[in-house]
Amino acid sequence: MLIRRRIGRRSVLSTAVGIAALAAGSLVNAGAAQADPSVSIRPVLGGLAAPRGIVFDARGSMYVSESGVAGSGPAGLTHTGKVDKFTWGSTTPAWTKEFNSLYATEDPSAPPDVLGPEGLSVVPNGCKEDPRACRVLMITSESTPGIRAATGGSVVDRQAGHLYRLDGNTGAAESKSNVGSQMYQWTGDHSSLFPDDFPDSNPYGVLVTKGAGRARTFVADAGANTISEIMPGGNARVVSYIPNEDFGAFRDATPTCIAQGPDGYLYVGTLDFVSNLFVPPGTGGFSSVWRVNPNANYPTAPTKWATGLTTITGCTFDRQGNFWAAEMFAGGLGANPPGDIVQIPFAHPTAQAHFGLGQLPVPGGIAQGPDGAMYVTVGSSAPGVSGGVMRVSVNH
Template structure:
């Protein structure tokens, strides 16, 4: 069982009690950001998305229990109607915790990626689609804990009713990815089999058909999930060639203006633990109609530990960099903007202010909303609104 964030030392606890660092700045015409806390007291908030009605959905991975590993019932997804800071509903999920470093708090994994259709549900309730992906896989957790921990929600794709929060299981993605890496163990012999679904994207393809894609941070795969729950692997994200662990770790998927998929990678070890100055993460461009073993291409490079990504309505690619600044940073984390037509250009916002950002989404007011404290222990996370004068 390979958890996504193997944090060490101060990185695992730096955000405890910290929601937003530094004074908020007024936005000006040059795009200086203004930050404000929207919702606080969240337990490792990761995924965030908005639907066409402006409702904001936030996924919390949860908090750890006692012992080296186990499950709690502290994972959750909450819906916030536009302009409200109290959820209209909250749906609970299981949360897995695992201790990999006794000197640091346990890693916590549970509800992770969220995605909702941004159009088409204003008039028809049944056209609103909200998708959640949860971490790890049932067989992977059983194997890693020698049968001690059985999580029947691990690695599942859920559909959430936008009115009630009722969750419907749509696919066991984790088990399918675990089987894929078992059959293709030569791709990563030192680590496979493995699975850790983390990012999800729901979108409308040609002729209005709804399509769902999942990024698996453990299997390093991008899959399309069929209506029957089957996972079709469309791409294997190449591992880095110079890193200590050869583990690219795809964490997020965004649909570009060209209809292709753009996938960000974490590359945690290469960015933080082998003496490199960061900048080892990439964004891959993936054909949604491809099939493995078609190799995706690198679209942008020079990022650091990407955990969430999106395109805004002007075609800019945005990514959260959870550990930007490195292991010695007092407040690791940053947000980067890349113009679609100029992937070699990067503008950074939030360094020293946005602590351990998890994911990012554009709201109906054009501002960007970021989950922070996403790998902090306890209920020390928040959603932060970041507005710019022009972007």
């Protein structure tokens, strides 16, 4: 069905969405859990609808994507997806740009799942010196043909699976690539890789890199399991296919995010939803971070860089070269609330430091702010407008 194959194998995630709804209620009590005294966690924003992507531009402005809220009926579209810009220190949006939001009900006893605007990345092009140069890229979920096929033609979303460039000053959006439809076609042509699920596409993570004098754009597709580079003109070049795990109940890696390491390679986090939460004891440790050569071409295989993480939904490197990831359901479905973030030193990928379990309900994205703290979207898989942004400061 519609969203069951996407970020999180949604037929099972409908159960988790109910847990997420309970977890979102913990936002107002986010400081209630016993915290490490060297870690400060506090709310920055609230009242967001399934916030997922987060990023800061060179002037310190924060951008947040909201996947939106569901409408009536078993499946359909609302126009509640958003990207919001907040200038540094402000809790009132400088602008808000609306997008489509797709919803589908897998379990009538649970809230519908919602997908819309997802990953964000800034374009490194002189924004700090000239505010008119500020640009942000945003990726939307799913694909037009995939949604149409899954709903028997009843839902048509022409924004699905598009890569948009947003003007940092006005929010004006321009589609730069229909990567979702391209990956839906690619997985149809490579259905032997995942015969039970392909064709499929769900673009979820985006990253703009700069090296050798030019910016490059990469997309992680949580449905196609591909990492692709968006070329001038909008064509997607498949760089790598993230392999499914050889264990667990369902075998679906589900890449969700991309970060550029100090070595210039791409580091890709995976969700591995079913294996983390529904393979006994169901408390995680099955997600990985894959190292991908940005200049490779499929079928060049990626290499595994780090393991032992849980349901990665967002990742980044800080300015000291540490890898950070948001773990949406860390602690398992029995945690109240689930969710955590993890730091991994680049030189020691087997070392992990966790901050925020019990205080960061179902996190989605993570980014380092201009003040050096990490900012995390929370309530990212909860219904309604119960999500927000938390600030995490670690004093070593």
